[in-house]
Structures are given as structure tokens and as C-alpha cells.
Amino acid sequence: MKVNPARFLSDLHALRQFGASGVGKGIVRPAYSEADVAARAWLAGRFKEAGLNVHYDPMGSLFGLADGPSILLGSHSDSQPEGGWLDGALGVIAALEVARAAKEAGGPAVSVVSFQDEEGRFGVTTGSTVWSGALSLEEADKLTDRTGVTLAQARESMALMAGDFVDPAQFSGFIEMHIEQGPWLDQAGDVVGVVTDIVGIRDMRITFEGEQNHAGTTPMHLRKDAFQALGAFNALIAERFQNVVTPQTVWTIGHVKLHPDAHSIVPGRATFSMQWRDGDANRLARMEDVIRRAAHDVAEARELEVTFGPMLGLEPVAMDAKSRGALEASAQALTEGRWRLMPSGALHDATNVAQHMPVAMLFVPSINGISHAFEEDTLEVDLVKGLEVLAGAIERLG
């Protein structure tokens, strides 16, 4: 099969117009936003033109289905609150181009997907998590975003288009092409990374509830300051993690909300996100232990209450040997040795899809390793090389 780089790049830039941030190539297209729903409608049109059967599932994940058994390619088209133009979008448009090229070449049959809410407005890879069966739609509907909107409310905007969940049995496997989102390919000068496994992730919200009071008349020793509890917790886990983590382990407090969030008031409540990632499921569990105990210890010492939100998580997942082998052979044939095996520190929809079928992933470089930011970018020559490696692997598998 022969992919068409111009057609591929043209579609990739067209998708970028939905939710364009006006800052570089940046994107503001969170799940279920107007821009996200409009982007999916445009994608659906392109899928139809490519001869695929358009289908939205109840979560709003968009499929372009080939007739009969097929291999599934794709990623997601929702973005972070401030996201890059390639994160997810690249895998969806590359899938579309390979599906078109395969059809023009008379096979193999390729289906395409853009999962909904990979970026976790309501959790973590929410659309593919529900599709995988790890979380029921009923449970997922109770999840809220940071402003208190429930998933049930958000997906009403797509309810008219939604059909049933797609039966995964029709797919022989899933391959997701993605930007690396880290520094390794860029620093090494490689153009393709074939993923060995995806690290696991845990994510929850934690709340310290203390006592809201006047910031002038409440002596320091009588305060139950929820921000100070957060500060103590943050320092305590860093200390206690020392004997648990590896240099590859990461943890992040990326969201903080104080209440009432005013200069002259001792904050009575602090709600924050706690996310941690590692390739070893046992280590993830030991970290959870440290986190829960540290939060309890801080709350007890400072006479505050602590509550934990529901924990969302994805287990570490090894890539399928056969699909990965096809990607390796294709990369070897097309990149003059400028490719490498690597783990994925970012999680991906492929983690969930692995519940139902063999999965594999390939990466292209992120310039300076920057991602989840407007500045995210990749050289067009690398985008095209990744597309060609993906197409070569599909030929080998088909």
C-alpha cells in the first residue's frame, strides 16, 4: 500500500482548526467541548468519504468501521485544557490515511477510532476505559470534572448521535501511533520508537478539611489551615517515597483548589489531584499505601479531616509480541536504523484496549520533549516517517 503524505498532513492541519488556541499550533479541545464535538463531526465526514461506516458509541468515542473483520488503528481527538496539536490527533489521522491507502491497495481491512476523553476531563482515558469494561457507564456517569459537571451531563451533548458500544470481537488487534511526549527520541536523534510496554497510573483527588477563619485574628498555633496540611503532605510523601520509587517513577500534584481561596482567610479546605505512575503494579500499590497513610498522619497531627475521591487507575501493559515485531521490522526497513525500543511513560488508550485484543504502539519524536502544552510539535518529515512505518507494519500483519 502507498500512503499519501500530502493528504495526511492536510487532514492533520484541518483537524487543528477545531479549538485552535491562537498560540502557535496549540489546541483547546477538551472532551465534550463544542470544539471537540465539532472536530468529531468533521472526522466522521472524512471517515465516511474513506468508505468507512461511521459509528459513535455511548461515550462519544467515534469509529470508522470497515466491513467484516479488520485491524483497528487510532487514538483520540480530545485535548488537554492547553494541549498540543498532535497529542492524539496524529494517531487518528494516521489511522485514517492508512485505512484509505489500504482500501486503495485492496486490503487489508482497517478500521479507525477516536476515543473520547483520553485526556481525562472525567478521570483517565475515560472513553476507552468504559469500552474496555473496566468501568461501567453507570459508574462513569457519576464522575465529575473540576467544575462539578458530571460525565452524564457532559455526554448529553453527544446523545443524539450515540449508538451502542462496538463489539471488539471484530478487530484482530489495535495499533496506536502517538508522539512520544518525552525527550528520549529527540535527544537521541531517532525518528521512531517501538513501545515495549506502557506504565501503569493511579489518580485520585484528596481533600483536607480544616477550619476557615480570619487570617489576622487566628493565632498560628490555633489554625487548622488546609493549605498547610497540603504542604506537609507533599513534603511527607516525597520523604517516604525515597525507599519505594525508582528514577522512572513519577508523581504529580497538578491541580489545587483552596476554599474560599482569598488572601485574608485561613483556607478551610484544600482539594488537590494526586497522580502517580510506574511500570510495576506492586510499586504503584506501595505508593498508594504511602499516600493514604501520609494523608492520615498529617490530618491527625493537625486536627483536620481527610477524604479520598475514587481512585482511577490503569495497570502496566506489555505490548503484543507479533504486532510489535511487525513495527520493528517496518522501522528497520524504513529508518536506516534510527529507531529504538522504549517504554511509554505516558498512558494511552491502548492500555484499555489490551483487555480485548493484542495492542502495540509506535512513537515519533516530540521536539524538546514538550507535550501537554501549546508548544508541542514534531518535524513534518518525522510525522510522515512514522506514518510510513505504521503502514509498513499493517502490510506485514495483513
Add this chain to the structure above:
Amino acid sequence: MKVNPARFLSDLHALRQFGASGVGKGIVRPAYSEADVAARAWLAGRFKEAGLNVHYDPMGSLFGLADGPSILLGSHSDSQPEGGWLDGALGVIAALEVARAAKEAGGPAVSVVSFQDEEGRFGVTTGSTVWSGALSLEEADKLTDRTGVTLAQARESMALMAGDFVDPAQFSGFIEMHIEQGPWLDQAGDVVGVVTDIVGIRDMRITFEGEQNHAGTTPMHLRKDAFQALGAFNALIAERFQNVVTPQTVWTIGHVKLHPDAHSIVPGRATFSMQWRDGDANRLARMEDVIRRAAHDVAEARELEVTFGPMLGLEPVAMDAKSRGALEASAQALTEGRWRLMPSGALHDATNVAQHMPVAMLFVPSINGISHAFEEDTLEVDLVKGLEVLAGAIERLG
């Protein structure tokens, strides 16, 4: 003169309807909000009925002016984002009642004021700061609230009513009645506190700017995490303050905003409020030193940038001996010894007004010391006792 407790309490409860939170007696009436502007319009009507000349100054501070020379009483009617029903409102309505009673008794002449933005949507006691001349209107107009609205934009909502600034030379002095907002009167069972001096305050916003990146693919040792910088700063000042502060000194980080504030993104920017208070101006300056150096040290060690917003501040202020003496004599005559001398840990408009005339303050108890919260309250019998002590002092001064 004879104050009318029923008329006083009726007006106090009527004012509470503007911005009623629906939670207990709580209030949501920040400066320049619809509720604040409506409350001032209602107050203006009551001032007029009391025979006072209604006047708004360019900041939106509302005066009810007696003819000729007079003593000024009052406080503020704006509230914290989540405020109590008495904070400020008590002093305004008590002033109104004393003005009415004095008029009915044939003197002395009493004017009334409700200053604008005492609670610091745009800084600290903004309305009386500008009136005092410590900050020009032009400079003040550049101040922004936490959502980026400038004071210039906010005060447009009151521009049609605004006249010139009131000449302070017409006032012989200023007395502000207020709730204590701390635990001391309530714990001691006293009903009135006569203030000796008001602590000074410093307030500024600080921003750490690091590097926004992916929370899965960025190793811990390569991160420039702005929230972690805030955590380190918070711990470092607590340590360095140990040799500087007294048990009466307080400091607060009450507002925190991360950017982009998402679970899966290493925060690239953290903006937060830093406020500190003490009765000693030299100590306030030494604390500022610690704060600026600690922020620089943290930024340097972690390779982030730090920037400091404009610093707003009020110097510690001693109360006027004569006015304070009148309050003491009145309290002694009316409370059967259940009153005390005390400093004010909270700042008040009186601090600014002291630039132009003698000032004094009296406190009534806050139940459980709670303030800047919906739960804030005071027994009605104590509210009335405070009113009577205030009226008695005005008689003595007049």
C-alpha cells in the same frame, strides 16, 4: 441620646438580605458586585431618611454627611467572597443608629460612612486607602482581582453616582465599631473590647514560573514544577521566620492558582497570595526580607523564575487617647466591668483614616471567634450593648 435597639437590629437584618448566601446568616457581597451596589443604594436611602446628605466618592465609598463639622462613624458594607453578616455591616448600621439618635437628641453632629472594598478584592482596605491618599486613584485603577478584572473596570458600575472625594477636614475624628473576629472576648465572657492599636499588614502576590510538561514522561529530576517550588517556599519561610516572629505574628497563604491546573500536567506556573501581620513595623520589614530571599533561593535552586506583585501594606496604628478614653468610660459605665483593652489583629479602615484624624475602635464578641465565614455571629444582646457603649462615647466626646 437614646438609641433604638429594635430599629438598629431591624436595619441590620435588612442589610443582610443583600447577597444573602442562604447558609445561616452568611453573606456573599464582594466589592462592586451587584449585591454590594444594591446594598449601598439601600443604605443611601436610609441615610437620607435620617436627614444625612448622601455622597458617593470616586471609589464608591458611601457617606451620609451631617451639615457642618461632625464626628465620623462607620465601617464597610462589602464582604469577603464567603463572609459573615456582621463584618463591616455592624459598624455601618451602628453608625446610622447613633446618627439618628444624636439627631433626635439635638446633637452632637454625626456623619456615617461605608467604605468600599475593605475586604480587599483589589488589595487591602482599598476604598479608605485611596481616600487617605496612601495610594492614588490612578495607581489603584491598575490593581486586578483574582480573575484579572481591574479596579478601573469594576468601579465603572458605580461611576454614575460618584462625586468627588470628601474633604476629611470636616470630621473631628472617626470611631469604628466592629466584631472582634477572634476568640478573646468570647472566651473571657466580656461584651466589649476597646482597641489599643491595630496591627500592621503586608500583602502581595508571588508567582513561580517553571516549565509546564507531561506528568508521565517528564522524570522528577528534570521537572521545573511550580507547585513544588511553592511547597518548598512555604516550608522555608516557616523555618526562617522562627527567629523573627512572636506568638502574635501571623502569616497566611490563602489563595493559590496553578496553571494549567490539570491532573496530568506538571504545573508550569503557581501564583499565590502571601500576607503577614504584626504590631511592629520593623518586624514586618524583616519578614518581607525573609519572604523575598526565600522565594529567590527556591527559584534559583530549582531553576524557576520568581516575580513579586505590588506590595500593599498598612502600618501598625495606635488609637487616639481621647476617643479611646471616651469608649473606656462608656464601657465601664454600661458593662459592669465586662470589657477589656485589646489590640486588633485584624486590620480595619480606621488604619487609613488615622492619616487624617484621631481614630478609635470598639469590638463586640465573635461567637467561637469565627469570622470571614458564613458561621460568623454575635449574640443580639452583645450587639445592642456595643451600640450603647458607642453612643455613650459619642455623648462624652460631643
